[in-house]
Amino acid sequence: MMRRRVLLAAWGLGTGWPAGLWAQTLDKPWRVAFLAAGGVPQTGRFSTFDAVAAGLRERGFTSLQTRAWYADGRADALPALAQQLLAWQPDLIVTNLTPATLAVQRATRTIPIVMAGSGDPVATGLVRSLARPGGNLTGVAALGPELAAKSIDLLRELRPGLRRLGVLAHATDSFTPVMLATVEQAAAVLGLELHVERVREAGQYAAVFEGWRRQRIDAVFVQPSLPGKPAAELALQHRLPSGSFVRSFVEQGGLLGYANDVAEIARLVVDMVDRILRGASPATLPVQQNTRFDLLLNLRTARAIGITVPDSLLQRATEVLE
Secondary structure (H helix, E strand, O other), X not given: OOOOEEEEOOOOXXXXXXXXXEEEEOXXXXXXXXEEOOOXXXXXXXXXXHHXXXXXXXXXXXXXXXXXXXXXXXXXXXXXXXXXXXXXXXXXXEEEOHXXXXXXXXXXXXXXXXXXXXXXXXXXXXXXXXXXXXXXXXXXXXXXXXXXXXXXXXXXXXXXXXXXXXXXXXXXXXXXXXXXXXXXXXXXXXXXXXXXXXXXXXHHHHHHHHHHHHHOOOEEEEOOOOOHHHHHHHHHHOOOOEEEOOHHHHHOOOOEEEEEOHHHHHXXXXXXXXXXXXXXXXXXXXXXXXXXXXXXXXXXXXXXXXXXXXXXXHHXXXXXXX
8 A cells, every 4th residue: 555654764865865864755745847958749649748747646655747958969058948948946856968957066966866867967067976866866877878879870771871860959059079089989999980060059050061062961969968950851851861979859759869868767767756845855866777679660760861771770670650
């Protein structure tokens, strides 16, 4: 039987949490806020935040209140969104992608934060270590650099003659140097010539793609913290294969995505949020890493740019958009 009352243990001294014991009930109107660096999920598509909220309600948080804020790839909007979020006075914050996590961490050192996928949080300075993150932040570390390298390998498989790869990188994302280091290593192994452009917003894309047209770029790779849809549309307009390592990019018209299994990430996040609301300290909850990944292909885009997807890729695909 579900316990109706839960005694929350005192937060550990030195972590910024108030001392003392808090007696709370599962049906308290807990406030959980969500902040994403990307855009609102398309209707009918999987939403990590919706899955987390549903999972918490299934665990007995029947009066849970949630609100979500989305930056839609506009990193400069994140600090203001973080302040709006804090004004709502949440009990806990769930974030998606490194820029959103960093914006919230800068805004509060007391409210618990759970990452729902941030690339290499140790290298980007979000946590001290995966085993003992410290502070008010823990969550799920997405294998961003590794997925970026795999995405490039898959683009090469889609287009065997790939020689010159254009990379749209986020100019201010602290994860960018980590990702680019891995991308450069992968490109060197494959013998690819990289053309990296660091941008801040979608308004810069048109000039970048025009330059790539003159340089005869063969394919495009897009960092997930940037707006994906306008990049996918320009790649389609220029008849270029495009890839990223989030599923939303393929749903928005990109050709290929090799992404973390968002359902698995949501399940891990639910478990961590549950434990924190019942009294665990984020400082001592080890950062988790997901182990399942999805290969997504958009056949509509493939047909539009005149690419035939090899049977070997179709057989390995987790999801194919017709």
